[in-house]
Amino acid sequence: MTTPRGDLTLAEVEAIARAAHAGQRDKAGRPYTEHLAAVAEGVRARGGSDEQIAAAWLHDAVEDDALSEEWLAGAALPQQVKDMVLAVTKRDGEDLVAYTRRILDTPGALLVKESDLAHNADPDRLAVLEPATRTRLTEKYARARKLLGLTPPRRPGEQQVQANTARS
Numbered sequence: 001m002t003t004p005r006g007d008l009t010l011a012e013v014e015a016i017a018r019a020a021h022a023g024q025r026d027k028a029g030r031p032y033t034e035h036l037a038a039v040a041e042g043v044r045a046r047g048g049s050d051e052q053i054a055a056a057w058l059h060d061a062v063e064d065d066a067l068s069e070e071w072l073a074g075a076a077l078p079q080q081v082k083d084m085v086l087a088v089t090k091r092d093g094e095d096l097v098a099y100t101r102r103i104l105d106t107p108g109a110l111l112v113k114e115s116d117l118a119h120n121a122d123p124d125r126l127a128v129l130e131p132a133t134r135t136r137l138t139e140k141y142a143r144a145r146k147l148l149g150l151t152p153p154r155r156p157g158e159q160q161v162q163a164n165t166a167r168s
């Protein structure tokens with residue numbers, strides 16, 4: 001990520017995200033920062049820009065209340081990064097159709113969400129969950145992928161076939 005205006009570097013964004021989510025655990029009890037790193041790496045491996053990688057590091061920060069919307073608004077980040085983070089931030093009680101529409105309408109956000117869904121739906125991660133939770137999450141992620149025009153999850157480097165090919 002270029003920083004002509006003094007924007008945060010990717011390393012600084014990563015450090016902020018790691019600090020904001022320190023001590024947080026995922027549903028399987030793993031450090032949450034492992035998920036953030038996997039999503040950021042997934043974006044990078046799928047050819048994402050530095051701005052998309054930064055958004056990947058921060059993709060759950062507002063949703064999980066690790067960082068506030070006010071912090072994000074004032075952060076030294078390109079507006080595109082802020083827009084992507086807010087696009088992938090699911091609000092309490094928000095309809096999935098409206099949520100996915102916002103992602104599709106925000107340049108760059110689809111790739112961040114694709115990487116997030118791919119990691120969330122990783123069979124190895126889901127295998128350690130209770131069967132009912134595993135089934136519920138598998139169905140939830142499949143519905144989101146369908147609404148976003150994504151095929152079933154893929155590993156970085158595999159070809160993606162989408163109904164909506166505009167991923168910028």
